[in-house]
Amino acid sequence: MRNDYTEKQVLSIARECSEFEHLINAVNYGTSLLNISPASCQRRCPECLYWLNGTCDIFKKEIAAWR
Numbered sequence: 711m712r713n714d715y716t717e718k719q720v721l722s723i724a725r726e727c728s729e730f731e732h733l734i735n736a737v738n739y740g741t742s743l744l745n746i747s748p749a750s751c752q753r754r755c756p757e758c759l760y761w762l763n764g765t766c767d768i769f770k771k772e773i774a775a776w777r
């Protein structure tokens with residue numbers, strides 16, 4: 711997994727993405743397993759169900775266009 715994406719990138723791409731689905735809502739793991747509270751949820755790619763360690767096709771397409 712690349713982890714050198716900036717917060718600006720993961721926030722901006724998620725903000726524009728119609729497919730965003732937050733893990734906490736989609737998987738129903740509950741907040742204790744994810745170690746995040748609903749209040750701290752952010753619309754950012756690494757918190758999306760489709761992120762998959764940075765392999766999301768939409769993300770890859772968007773990040774390629776970013777540069």
Ligand code: SF4
Nearest residue numbers: 727755758761766769
């Ligand atoms: S991880 Fe993929 S599907 Fe999820 S918000 Fe980012 S670009 Fe969209």
